[in-house]
Amino acid sequence: MTEKTLIKGGHVVGFDAAMADILLEGAVIKAVEREISADGARVIDASGMIVMPGFVDTHRHLWQTSIRGVAADWSLVEYIRNIRLGYATSYRPEDVYISTYVGALEAIDAGITSLCDYCHIIRSPEHTEAAVLALRDAGMRVRFHQGFYDIPDERPVFTDHDARLEHARAVRTGMFAGTSPSDLISMGVALTEFGLVSIDKTRAEVELARELDLPITMHMGTLSTPDGVSRLRNGGLLGPDMLHVHCNASSDEELRQIADSGGHVSITPETEMQMGMGFPITNRALAAGLRPTFGIDIVSDCSGDMFAQMRLALQTARAIDNERVLKTGKMPVTIDLTVRDAFDFATIDGAAAMGLRDQIGSITPGKRADIVLLTMDGIHHMPPSPDPIATIVLQARPSDVHTVIIDGAERKRDGKLVGAELAPIRRRARASAEHLAAAISDAATRTGGTNTATVYAGAVTQATEAH
Ligand SMILES: [Zn+2]
Structure with missing residues (x-):
C-alpha cells in the first residue's frame, strides 16, 4: 500500500483558509482541505508554520x-x-x-x-x-x-x-x-x-x-x-x-x-x-x-x-x-x-521554466509533493507578518526551513538534513578545497603570476586551518 503522509494544521500558501491539511500519497499531493482525517497516515505537525511549495x-x-x-x-x-x-x-x-x-x-x-x-x-x-x-x-x-x-x-x-x-x-x-x-x-x-x-x-x-x-x-x-x-x-x-x-x-x-x-x-x-x-x-x-x-x-x-x-x-x-x-x-x-x-x-x-508547471511549483492536488515547512519561532517573526507571502519574501531566512519534502520523501526534518552525516562530508569538502587551493597556487607559481587566485589560495588554507 502506498504510504500516506498528513501535513496537519499549517498555513498553506495558495489555500484560502487560514489553516489547512495536506494529504500525500507516496510522492503525490492527494488533497488539500480545511481538515483531513486519514487513518494510518504518518502525521507531520505543521501548526504555527507556513507550508509552501519548494x-x-x-x-x-x-x-x-x-x-x-x-x-x-x-x-x-x-x-x-x-x-x-x-x-x-x-x-x-x-x-x-x-x-x-x-x-x-x-x-x-x-x-x-x-x-x-x-x-x-x-x-x-x-x-x-x-x-x-x-x-x-x-x-x-x-x-x-x-x-x-x-x-x-x-x-x-x-x-x-x-x-x-x-x-x-x-x-x-x-x-x-x-x-x-x-x-x-x-x-x-x-x-x-x-x-x-x-x-x-x-x-x-x-x-x-x-x-x-x-x-x-x-x-x-x-x-x-x-x-x-x-x-x-x-x-x-x-x-x-x-x-x-x-x-x-x-x-x-x-x-x-x-x-x-x-x-x-x-x-x-x-x-x-x-x-x-x-x-x-x-x-x-x-x-x-x-x-x-x-x-x-x-x-x-x-x-x-x-x-x-x-x-x-x-x-x-x-x-x-x-x-x-x-x-x-x-x-x-x-x-x-x-x-x-x-x-x-x-x-x-x-x-514552468523547467517544463514542469503541471508537476511542481504549487501545492495542488495531483502534483508531486515538493513541500517546505517554515517555522515562525524566530525572533524575526515576532509578531508574524499577517501575509505569509510577504513573510516568505521579505522576512524569512534559510534557518527558518524546518522540513523539506521532495517527491514525497522527507529530506530535512525538524531543522536537520535527513540521511546526511555531516562530519565526513565536511572533511571531504575541506580536502577538496585544499587540493584546489594548492593547485591554483602551484599554477600561479609556475607561470610567475600573482593573480588574485594566488591570494585566495592562501586564504582558503588559513580558513580551513582555523576550523
Ligand atoms: Zn552561470
Missing part, C-alpha cells in the same frame, strides 16, 4: 561549492580567468562529487527542492559520473545539464568537439537511459557560450539535444556576445525547450523573441549585479511577456539563499521602476511589482 533554482553550477567564496570581490572577467580558466583545470572527479553533493544538500537545507545544475566542469567521463552520482545521493529534484565547454587541459581526454557530443550521447543512453524531463533526476544540456564556438558547433549541440529529447540551457546576452538570441533566431534554432540565463545585454526585441519562441529566462540577481553583467532584466522580461525565474548561480561568490535572491531582484526591479517616476520630478504613488510576483518567480514560474 523553491526552484533555475541556474546553479553546483561544481563550484568547493571553492566557496573565492570570487567575493571578482568581476566576470576575473571570474572567468581565475575559475573557468583557473580552478576548473584542477578539478578531479572527487572534487566534482563533493562539490555537487554539498551544493545539493545546501540547496535542500535552504528550501530549494528543484534545481538546474549547469555542469561545465566535464574534463573526463569520470567527472560526469561523479556529478550524477552526487545528485542521486543527495535526492533532490534536479536537471543535470551537461556542458560541452572545453576546459583548458594539458592532456585533454576529449580531443575535439565531436568527442564531447558523443560523450553526451553516451551519458543519455547510459546513465540517463529511459529517463524523461519529468523524472526526479533528468538530463539536459548546457550550450557552450556564444563567441567560444562557431554557430555550426552551436547548431550541432542544439540538434543533438533535440534528437535526444534533452532540454537546453545556456548563458545568454552578456556584453562580450550580446546578440546570442539573434544568432539562435537567425540560425533557426530558437525554441521552447530553451532556458536563457542572464540576458542582461539582450535587447528588448530579443526578449520578445524569447517570449514568442515559448522559451524561458533565468535571472541570477546577485552575481549579475556584482560581476558587471548589468541590472537584472526582471522589469524588461515582464514587459516582453516573460515570467522571470531565479538562479543562485555560484556559491564561489554569493550565498545559496533563494530568499536573498528574491529580495534582491524584487527591490532592484522596484528601484528601477521608481527611478523612472522620480526622473519626472514626482514621487511614486504606488508600487507595481509585488511580493507575490517575486514568490511566483521563485516557485511556479521556475517550474
